Amino acid sequence: MIAQFALHAATVFAAVLRDAATARAVVVRAPWRGAARRRTGRDLALPAFAESRRPRTGSARSRLLGAVLALALLATLTGGGAGPRPPAPPPYDTDCSAWTARGRPFADTPPEYREHAFLCLVRDRPGPMFPAGRTDQELLAYGRELCAKPRWERIEEWLRSDDWAINMRRLDDALLFLCPDTIGLPGLMPSAEQMAEDHAAYVSASNAVCSDPWPRLRARRQGTAAYFTPEAGGYHIGDDRDPAYEDGVTPDLDGLLTTAKTAVGIDPIGEKNICLTVKAFAKAPPLRLRGWDEVAEVRVTTRSGRLTVPAMPPDGEEGAGRPLPNLAINGPGHYRVRVYARAGEDYTTILPTEQHLIVVYPGQSRKKIVYRSRS
Numbered sequence: 001m002i003a004q005f006a007l008h009a010a011t012v013f014a015a016v017l018r019d020a021a022t023a024r025a026v027v028v029r030a031p032w033r034g035a036a037r038r039r040t041g042r043d044l045a046l047p048a049f050a051e052s053r054r055p056r057t058g059s060a061r062s063r064l065l066g067a068v069l070a071l072a073l074l075a076t077l078t079g080g081g082a083g084p085r086p087p088a089p090p091p092y093d094t095d096c097s098a099w100t101a102r103g104r105p106f107a108d109t110p111p112e113y114r115e116h117a118f119l120c121l122v123r124d125r126p127g128p129m130f131p132a133g134r135t136d137q138e139l140l141a142y143g144r145e146l147c148a149k150p151r152w153e154r155i156e157e158w159l160r161s162d163d164w165a166i167n168m169r170r171l172d173d174a175l176l177f178l179c180p181d182t183i184g185l186p187g188l189m190p191s192a193e194q195m196a197e198d199h200a201a202y203v204s205a206s207n208a209v210c211s212d213p214w215p216r217l218r219a220r221r222q223g224t225a226a227y228f229t230p231e232a233g234g235y236h237i238g239d240d241r242d243p244a245y246e247d248g249v250t251p252d253l254d255g256l257l258t259t260a261k262t263a264v265g266i267d268p269i270g271e272k273n274i275c276l277t278v279k280a281f282a283k284a285p286p287l288r289l290r291g292w293d294e295v296a297e298v299r300v301t302t303r304s305g306r307l308t309v310p311a312m313p314p315d316g317e318e319g320a321g322r323p324l325p326n327l328a329i330n331g332p333g334h335y336r337v338r339v340y341a342r343a344g345e346d347y348t349t350i351l352p353t354e355q356h357l358i359v360v361y362p363g364q365s366r367k368k369i370v371y372r373s374r375s
Helices: 002-029 041-053 057-078 111-124 136-147 151-161 168-175 192-209 243-247
Strands: 221-228 235-238 257-259 263-266 274-280 294-302 333-342 354-362 369-372
Touching: 111 136, 111 168, 136 168, 151 168, 151 192, 192 221, 235 294, 257 294, 263 294, 263 333
Parallel strands: 274 354
Antiparallel strands: 221 274, 235 263, 257 263, 294 333, 294 369, 333 354
């Protein structure tokens, strides 16, 4: 029906245009327009003839107006020629289940709804970190406070809260809606600069919690630092300039110390990083057993005159958090290495809690002595 109406309107409109063109042609040819001469009998007869040929302009105008109105109505009915209009999109679903149950991702959440998404996620499982009685503004302020912390501090915060209603993955998923640049978008790691800053902050904080367990006894050389152990858990002290040192040392998991040609392997009690203090003496210091879980002593030889604990390289993850001194105070030769260790189990922190004390002094004895053992 609409197509027939459109065809009829177009036919009417074309006829009107044709009549209008004819009218303009007749008027232009009318010889009396602008004539200044005396008219003859022939001239007097021409106006009547021209008048009889002149179209009815009033009727043409009416038909033109009708055609225009018809086309306007047609455009309204057919949507301007663009086809049927698509249905309006449904309103944006702001129900919390969109994020908590259906897992709506960050990419599908407009910026104006991201705070709302964060509140939905932390209120889904209330606990010590996000209590049920907190207002929206309090929860948002605490979330932004967590965003401003390095990742290791956020882990510390979570561990200290003893909040098992939310784990670190869920916490990061919620904080993503407040600080995507800090947390890192899904599928993307944080920037290298951000990771380097977080790592440096963690190393600095770890060094800060470590202190000398034997402060009253000063040594010729000494130092304290956090030591970041590999996944295997062991570390060593040895001659880092001796070719044999490159073979490394495999710690004895059944004991504290393992001897090699030019190094001593040390096996921590726990599986976390440790606080390490080293001291070099000119002679054997007093033996102290009180307060220590393990104490053992062996001999080591240095041909280059160096006995050191590896430092963490700039882009590494293992080693001492700050450089420690060379403990071979007499240069090349034989030395005794005594190691003290005590566990510090604290599951509310990721900072070092286990303590080790390494005492080095010149000595010729080859005997391995175990003063105290964990077994």
